Amino acid sequence: MPEDDYYVPTEWRLQAKHNRQASQGALEPEAAKRLTEQLREHIERGNALYREALALGVAREQARLFLAGFSVYYTGYVTQNLHNLLHFLKLRMADDAQYEIRAYAQALYAEFVKPFAPTICEAWESAQSAS
Incomplete structure (x- = not known):
């Protein structure tokens, strides 16, 4: 998976009123578009700061602090039956x-x-x- 590949939702969902672990319905389109643009800008800025830190010789595990942690795709290894x-x-x-x-x-x-x-x-x- 490319290092600059991030999850950007195609639909922004609303929080369910009676279940804190669920969502229901969609955010109105204009607000959703604005959030998507802001998220993309946030990701791009974080990537630029990450690359800058690496260029300065900062360790990867610390440079990653600039990345958008909840939208980045992770590679992991799992053992499970x-x-x-x-x-x-x-x-x-x-x-x-x-x-x-x-x-x-x-x-x-x-x-x-x-x-x-x-x-x-x-x-x-x-x-x-x-x-």
Whole structure:
């Protein structure tokens, strides 16, 4: 993944009134456009400061402090058994899961898990649709 690749939402959602962990509805378009522009400017400024710090010889782990931490894509390594991974995916692919984690879980399942264990995934999908 490119180092300058960041998540910028296509839709700004409103906070749900009765559930602090959920969202509902979309922000009105003009305000959403303004927030998107501000986020892009913030990301670009942070990237410029990050590159400047690196050019001065600052250690990467400190230079990263300039980056927009919640929108940057991270590369990570995880060890997990298939049983617990499928449980995680069941929760995170549910209709009531937050959009971003649901999109991540669906991609993880389609791109990695299902090609790795197609027979198990077929049985798992059958069990999910039966319940």
